[in-house]
Structure formats: C-alpha cells, structure tokens
Amino acid sequence: MAVAEAKREAAEARIADRPLPKGAKWADEARAAALARVRSMGLPGRRDEYWKFTNPATLVQAEPPAASVLETGESPVFGAVDRLKVVFVDGVFDPAQSDELAMEHIEIQRLSEAAGTDIHWARDLYGALETRGQTPVDRPLAALNTALAEDGVVIRATGRAPKPVSLIYLHKSDSSDAYLHHVIRVESGAELTVLENGPAAARFNKVMEVDVADGGTFHHVCAQGRDHERRSATHVFARLGEESVFKSFTLTVNGVMTRNECVIELTGDRAVTHVAGAAVGDGVFHQDDTVFVTHDAQDCESRQVFKKVLRNGAVGVFQGKILVKPDAQRTDGYQISQSLLLDEDSQFYAKPELEIYADDVQCSHGSTSGAIDEDLLFYLRARGVPRAEAQDMLVIAFLAEALEEIEDRTLADELLGRLEGWMARRRQG
Amino acid sequence: MLEIKNLHVKLEEEDKQIIKGVDLKLEPGKVHAIMGPNGSGKSTLSYVLSGREGYEVTDGTATFDGQDILDMDPEERAAAGLFLAFQYPVEIPGVGNMTFLRTALNAQRKARGDEEISSADFLKLVREKAKELEIGQEMLKRPVNVGFSGGEKKRNEILQMAVLEPRLCILDETDSGLDVDAMKLVADGVNRLRTENRSFLVITHYQRLLNHIVPDVVHIMADGRIVKTGGPELALEVEENGYGDILKEVA
The missing domain is CATH 3.40.50.300 (P-loop containing nucleotide triphosphate hydrolases)
Structure with a gap:
C-alpha cells in the first residue's frame, strides 16, 4: 500500500544516520524494540485519521525547520516557586544551571545515567507505558522518542516531595532537534508535582511516562515556550493505580506547531484524573490537544477541560476520547472543549468521542465554538473599559475555567498573571 | 448638560x-x-x-x-x-466583581489623565458604598452578576454608579x-447620589x-x-x- 510505504519511508529517512544511544542491556533492548515499532508503524502522514486536522509533515521530516529564539527579557515562569530546577538546553541536561539532583522523598537521576545502570527501577517502565499507549491508536512519534532520546530525568517519589521538580527547557539554537524522555514512578501514598516550562528547541519531541501506584498523587503543570516558530510533539502516558490521582495542565501560548497527546489508563478502582489545557494562538499557530482516557477499573473519575482562544487565522484542534471498558462500572467521565474565535479567519476542529462498554456509567461531553459576546463587551465598555482591554478581560475569564483545574492556586495565579501581562503587552503594541 | x-x-x-x-x-x-x-x-x-x-x-x-x-x-x-444602569445587567462569568469595578474605575481615571486609585483607597470606597446598598462581601467576591437575584443585579448597578461617580x-x-423593599433600597441609593x-x-x-x-x-x-x-x-x-x-x- 502506497500510504503505508510512504510512512515507512519517512521513518527510515528520519532514523537514517541516527545511531541509538548506548546504555545498559535493558535500555538498549527497549530502544531497539521502540525502533522496530517505528519501522513497522512508519511515521504519521497526512492521510492518517488520527492526524486528520493536524499536518504532521514538519514534525516528521528528517530535518527540523529553523526556529528563531524569542528573547523576552521577562522573569522566568515559575521563577518565584520554591522548586528543584532541572535545566535542559536544546534537549541536553545542563548541570551548571540545574540544582543538585537530590531531594527528600525522591530519587532523581539523568536518564542517560539511569539507562547506563544494569539494575534500575526505571527498566520496568522505560518505553513500557508508551508501548501500552500504542493500542488502539499508533503514536509513532512517541516510539521514535523512546528509541532516540538520550536525555531526560527519571524520578521515583517514595513519599511526599517537599517541593516541585521543575523541568526547564531552554532554547538556544535555531536548528536544534531535541528529544527528552522522562520516566516517573509515584510509589504508593507518595506525592509529586512536576513543572515544565520553556520551548526546549526548534523542534521538540518529548515523552513523559508516569506510573502512579495505589494511593499516589501526581500533579503536572506545563507552560510551553512562547517562541513563535518552535514546534513540539509531546506525549504524556500515565497509568493510575487504585485511589490514585493524576492531574495535568498545559498552557500553550504561541508556537507554530504543537501536538500534545495525553494517554491515560485508569487501572485501579476509584482513581481520579483531570487533564486540562489552555491555548492562545495568534496568526501562524496550530495547536492540537489529543487526549485518550481509558477507564479499566470501577468508580473512577476522569475530567477533560480544554479552552482555546484563536485569532488571525490560528488553528486549534481537540481530539478527546473516553473509552470505558466493560468492567469499568460507575465511571464518571466528563469532557468539554471550547474555543473562542476572535475573528472569522481562525478555526477550531473538535472531535469528541465516547466509547462505552459498561452499562452503569455517567459520561458527558460538550464542545462549543463562539465569538466574544458583544453584550458582555458593551457592558464592560459602557463602564469605561476600552474595547481591547475589555476583550482581554473576557478572554482571560474564558481561559480561567481551564486554569481552575490546577489545584495549586499559587501556580494557577502565576499563569493567570502571565497571561494578563502578555495580553497587556500585546495591547500596548 | x-x-x-x-x-x-x-x-x-x-x-x-x-x-x-x-x-x-x-x-x-x-x-x-x-x-x-x-x-x-x-x-x-x-x-x-x-x-x-x-x-x-x-x-x-x-x-x-x-x-x-x-x-x-x-x-x-x-x-x-455618562453612566447607563442597564435594564438587564449581564452576567460575566470569570470576571470578579471587584476586579471589574477596579478596572473600570482605573480605566476612566486614566482616560481623564488621573492617577490610578490605590488598593487601600479602592477597598475603602467600595466597602463604604456597598454597605449603604446592603451588598455583602460575598457578592463583591463573586463574578459580576453571576448567580445574583434580579434585585441584587440592580443594586450592583447602583454600586457601580456610586463608585464611578x-x-x-x-x-x-x-x-x-x-x-x-428592593426598589426602596435602589431608590435610596440613587437619591444619595443626587447633587447639584x-x-x-x-x-x-x-x-x-x-x-x-x-x-x-x-x-x-x-x-x-x-x-x-x-x-x-x-x-x-x-x-x-x-x-x-x-x-x-x-x-
């Protein structure tokens, strides 16, 4: 078949002359297996159903398109948060800018070190959740990452981490093509928050595998870099044990191409997961949230809240699925995706899906697209708020609902404050 | 005029x-x-x-x-x-009443070339005016008009009028x-604002x-x-x- 052949050719072109990183036997085997998956699936093409609304070409092509570095002169996001800093520059760990990799109740190590260790807890997880996530839908870019990523962190939380681990992705080179792969294990009853921010590279491919054991809690808050020309394909694979909690929020402002996939498996009863995102696009901007939540245990709760504000031809995509397996009784599933289109040139594509095999479930989904409410705008203006500022107030209010999914109010307020600042700066030209 | x-x-x-x-x-x-x-x-x-x-x-x-x-x-x-007290005040989810009032007041002051009001002065001003209209802290904290009764919405209009002068x-x-009762509260609020x-x-x-x-x-x-x-x-x-x-x- 010509299509499959083209996809495999694209894979060969991408991996040609890219030797796999060397490590311990288990790591080499995991990478070789991942490479075999990439070869057999091929890389995504325009005709893949799963890429119907997002053209994967620039994420797939052998060399990344150039992306200039945005100098903002602003204080770093999460800069005021007490955190353990782990810095990567164009996808390479930078010990000089990072804190010492040590913290109470966690074990944290560079992936390259962990992968070179013969006996390591990460070996049961590296590529394992990614592999599980390949069914029922292929995610070749994630397999590519497992095969090629040299760097990243592996974190094991054994208790309540006293502060968040903050992964900082700096972008310095116009032509960098970075892969990072993080493996996180939250042990029974442990608690960990991971923050991410920054553009990372001209083109960034990131995988985060998160295994949350029974009663564990994991929070994830990510602010993607604002470099206009950057491209990112990210995957989060999570597996949740009994009564565990996994909450993830991503803010996307700018970036010419972003595909964020989140694949979550609820495997223990009474597990809870919330995935949320807020995206703000202006002009050449394509942002795609693709979420797949599988309920495979009873009495679990899942919630997806995605909001996008688009203008000047920006494009937003949401593909969200809730799959409820036959035994997942009393599932409570919720999904909402909304876009605010500030002009007639912008577009939002939404594909909400429910697939339910259990009979005692509560699942709802909704999707809306709309313009700014003129009545609200007039009300604000009639009180003296200038049009542009009034519009921004309504935009922030619209996005706030997604930001409310962040449990830590300090983190949510920081991101809201940033959004307000960026919008005010934009108004002032 | x-x-x-x-x-x-x-x-x-x-x-x-x-x-x-x-x-x-x-x-x-x-x-x-x-x-x-x-x-x-x-x-x-x-x-x-x-x-x-x-x-x-x-x-x-x-x-x-x-x-x-x-x-x-x-x-x-x-x-x-110029101020219009709306017949049907709109609800604005996600915008706090206080944030709204303050943004409006400062925008007007800025347009007139005045300094922004300090947080302390603003709080004092709103508290005083709200009290006269029997508007509690809870109403001030909520998003603009969201979940307000008809009477509360109208009182909120008069509060805005009192703050924006x-x-x-x-x-x-x-x-x-x-x-x-609500009409009397609103009318009293308006009458307090009557000046020459x-x-x-x-x-x-x-x-x-x-x-x-x-x-x-x-x-x-x-x-x-x-x-x-x-x-x-x-x-x-x-x-x-x-x-x-x-x-x-x-x-």
Missing part, C-alpha cells in the same frame, strides 16, 4: 425607524423621567446615548457638556461621565423585576419608582417622540388613567 436635538434613530440592520425626532434638554442637578408604553423607544434612547452598536442615527444631535457624544466610543462616553446617570427601567452637578434620566414604564425618586420633569414618549412634558403630576396622571388618555389627547 445633556442636550438632544431632533434625534432620529433607526435599526442598523433593518429599515425600521425607532426614534422619530426627540428633543430634550437636561440641566445639571435635575432629574427627568421618561415614561411611555412598551415599544415607544425609551430603551433605544438609552442605548443610543450610551453607544450600543446596532443603531444608526439618521438625523439630529446629542451633546453632553457641549461635546457631540454620538461619535464617541462607549468607553469614551463613560470616561466623560458619573455626572449623567441614565436608569433604564431600573424598577423592573424589583419588589417594594449630577443629572438623572430615569426611564420607566411605571410611576411607582417616581414616588421614591421624585423627578423635576416628566416626559411622555410614544412612537419615537416625546409627546408631552410636565411636572411630577404627569406621572400620577399616567398612573391613574394609563397612557391611553394622554396619547388620545396629543393625537
């Missing part, structure tokens, strides 16, 4: 004339009431004066302190001192949806609000025109006989 001359207004999207030649002169410190049956053009007049989109002025002028307001943006009119207040059917420099245009269908906010002049509007002007007694006449007699008389 406000001078309207020969104002003609049609709907922008339809060839439908709503206001067909209104003349009105409002002096500083005065309260004028505009009464009239449904569909007479009262609310349209308030929207046109405050700058709502969707209307086209086909003839005439409206000046505020000698300044043509019809070409101004709504926010410019507000900064100049406009010079010309247009009250569009502020009495609609209010019970007697501040004028009011009170639009209402019923006379009852005018028992509380006693007007200097009453206009009867019908079919896009002011058909009769008189003192407060004119409102009582409407109350007793309805609009029918007056309309017949001027027909």
Whole structure:
C-alpha cells in the first residue's frame, strides 16, 4: 500500500544516520524494540485519521525547520516557586544551571545515567507505558522518542516531595532537534508535582511516562515556550493505580506547531484524573490537544477541560476520547472543549468521542465554538473599559475555567498573571 | 448638560425607524423621567446615548457638556461621565466583581489623565458604598452578576454608579423585576447620589419608582417622540388613567 510505504519511508529517512544511544542491556533492548515499532508503524502522514486536522509533515521530516529564539527579557515562569530546577538546553541536561539532583522523598537521576545502570527501577517502565499507549491508536512519534532520546530525568517519589521538580527547557539554537524522555514512578501514598516550562528547541519531541501506584498523587503543570516558530510533539502516558490521582495542565501560548497527546489508563478502582489545557494562538499557530482516557477499573473519575482562544487565522484542534471498558462500572467521565474565535479567519476542529462498554456509567461531553459576546463587551465598555482591554478581560475569564483545574492556586495565579501581562503587552503594541 | 436635538434613530440592520425626532434638554442637578408604553423607544434612547452598536442615527444631535457624544466610543462616553444602569445587567462569568469595578474605575481615571486609585483607597470606597446598598462581601467576591437575584443585579448597578461617580446617570427601567423593599433600597441609593452637578434620566414604564425618586420633569414618549412634558403630576396622571388618555389627547 502506497500510504503505508510512504510512512515507512519517512521513518527510515528520519532514523537514517541516527545511531541509538548506548546504555545498559535493558535500555538498549527497549530502544531497539521502540525502533522496530517505528519501522513497522512508519511515521504519521497526512492521510492518517488520527492526524486528520493536524499536518504532521514538519514534525516528521528528517530535518527540523529553523526556529528563531524569542528573547523576552521577562522573569522566568515559575521563577518565584520554591522548586528543584532541572535545566535542559536544546534537549541536553545542563548541570551548571540545574540544582543538585537530590531531594527528600525522591530519587532523581539523568536518564542517560539511569539507562547506563544494569539494575534500575526505571527498566520496568522505560518505553513500557508508551508501548501500552500504542493500542488502539499508533503514536509513532512517541516510539521514535523512546528509541532516540538520550536525555531526560527519571524520578521515583517514595513519599511526599517537599517541593516541585521543575523541568526547564531552554532554547538556544535555531536548528536544534531535541528529544527528552522522562520516566516517573509515584510509589504508593507518595506525592509529586512536576513543572515544565520553556520551548526546549526548534523542534521538540518529548515523552513523559508516569506510573502512579495505589494511593499516589501526581500533579503536572506545563507552560510551553512562547517562541513563535518552535514546534513540539509531546506525549504524556500515565497509568493510575487504585485511589490514585493524576492531574495535568498545559498552557500553550504561541508556537507554530504543537501536538500534545495525553494517554491515560485508569487501572485501579476509584482513581481520579483531570487533564486540562489552555491555548492562545495568534496568526501562524496550530495547536492540537489529543487526549485518550481509558477507564479499566470501577468508580473512577476522569475530567477533560480544554479552552482555546484563536485569532488571525490560528488553528486549534481537540481530539478527546473516553473509552470505558466493560468492567469499568460507575465511571464518571466528563469532557468539554471550547474555543473562542476572535475573528472569522481562525478555526477550531473538535472531535469528541465516547466509547462505552459498561452499562452503569455517567459520561458527558460538550464542545462549543463562539465569538466574544458583544453584550458582555458593551457592558464592560459602557463602564469605561476600552474595547481591547475589555476583550482581554473576557478572554482571560474564558481561559480561567481551564486554569481552575490546577489545584495549586499559587501556580494557577502565576499563569493567570502571565497571561494578563502578555495580553497587556500585546495591547500596548 | 445633556442636550438632544431632533434625534432620529433607526435599526442598523433593518429599515425600521425607532426614534422619530426627540428633543430634550437636561440641566445639571435635575432629574427627568421618561415614561411611555412598551415599544415607544425609551430603551433605544438609552442605548443610543450610551453607544450600543446596532443603531444608526439618521438625523439630529446629542451633546453632553457641549461635546457631540454620538461619535464617541462607549468607553469614551463613560470616561466623560455618562453612566447607563442597564435594564438587564449581564452576567460575566470569570470576571470578579471587584476586579471589574477596579478596572473600570482605573480605566476612566486614566482616560481623564488621573492617577490610578490605590488598593487601600479602592477597598475603602467600595466597602463604604456597598454597605449603604446592603451588598455583602460575598457578592463583591463573586463574578459580576453571576448567580445574583434580579434585585441584587440592580443594586450592583447602583454600586457601580456610586463608585464611578458619573455626572449623567441614565436608569433604564431600573424598577423592573424589583419588589417594594428592593426598589426602596435602589431608590435610596440613587437619591444619595443626587447633587447639584449630577443629572438623572430615569426611564420607566411605571410611576411607582417616581414616588421614591421624585423627578423635576416628566416626559411622555410614544412612537419615537416625546409627546408631552410636565411636572411630577404627569406621572400620577399616567398612573391613574394609563397612557391611553394622554396619547388620545396629543393625537
């Protein structure tokens, strides 16, 4: 078949002359297996159903398109948060800018070190959740990452981490093509928050595998870099044990191409997961949230809240699925995706899906697209708020609902404050 | 203060004339009431004066302190001192009442070249005004008008008026949806704001609000025109006989 052949050719072109990183036997085997998956699936093409609304070409092509570095002169996001800093520059760990990799109740190590260790807890997880996530839908870019990523962190939380681990992705080179792969294990009853921010590279491919054991809690808050020309394909694979909690929020402002996939498996009863995102696009901007939540245990709760504000031809995509397996009784599933289109040139594509095999479930989904409410705008203006500022107030209010999914109010307020600042700066030209 | 001359207004999207030649002169410190049956053009007049989109002025002028307001943006009119208390105040989820008030006040001050108000002064100002209107902390914390009862929404309008201190207040059917107690609270709020420099245009269908906010002049509007002007007694006449007699008389 010509299509499959083209996809495999694209894979060969991408991996040609890219030797796999060397490590311990288990790591080499995991990478070789991942490479075999990439070869057999091929890389995504325009005709893949799963890429119907997002053209994967620039994420797939052998060399990344150039992306200039945005100098903002602003204080770093999460800069005021007490955190353990782990810095990567164009996808390479930078010990000089990072804190010492040590913290109470966690074990944290560079992936390259962990992968070179013969006996390591990460070996049961590296590529394992990614592999599980390949069914029922292929995610070749994630397999590519497992095969090629040299760097990243592996974190094991054994208790309540006293502060968040903050992964900082700096972008310095116009032509960098970075892969990072993080493996996180939250042990029974442990608690960990991971923050991410920054553009990372001209083109960034990131995988985060998160295994949350029974009663564990994991929070994830990510602010993607604002470099206009950057491209990112990210995957989060999570597996949740009994009564565990996994909450993830991503803010996307700018970036010419972003595909964020989140694949979550609820495997223990009474597990809870919330995935949320807020995206703000202006002009050449394509942002795609693709979420797949599988309920495979009873009495679990899942919630997806995605909001996008688009203008000047920006494009937003949401593909969200809730799959409820036959035994997942009393599932409570919720999904909402909304876009605010500030002009007639912008577009939002939404594909909400429910697939339910259990009979005692509560699942709802909704999707809306709309313009700014003129009545609200007039009300604000009639009180003296200038049009542009009034519009921004309504935009922030619209996005706030997604930001409310962040449990830590300090983190949510920081991101809201940033959004307000960026919008005010934009108004002032 | 406000001078309207020969104002003609049609709907922008339809060839439908709503206001067909209104003349009105409002002096500083005065309260004028505009009464009239449904569909007479009262609310349209308030929207046109405050700058709502969707209307086209086909003839005439409206000046505020000698300044043509019809070409101004709504926010410019507000900064100049014009305030419309809405008949149906909108709910704005996600925008806190206090944030909204403060943004509005500072935007107006900025437009007039004044400094922004300090947080402490602002809090003090709002607390004082809110107390008079029996608006509690809880209402101030909520998003603008979200989950407010009809009466609470109207009180919130008057709170905004008290904080923003406009010079010309247009009250569009502020009495609609209010019970007697709520109406008294709102009317007292308005009366507290009456000064020799501040004028009011009170639009209402019923006379009852005018028992509380006693007007200097009453206009009867019908079919896009002011058909009769008189003192407060004119409102009582409407109350007793309805609009029918007056309309017949001027027909």
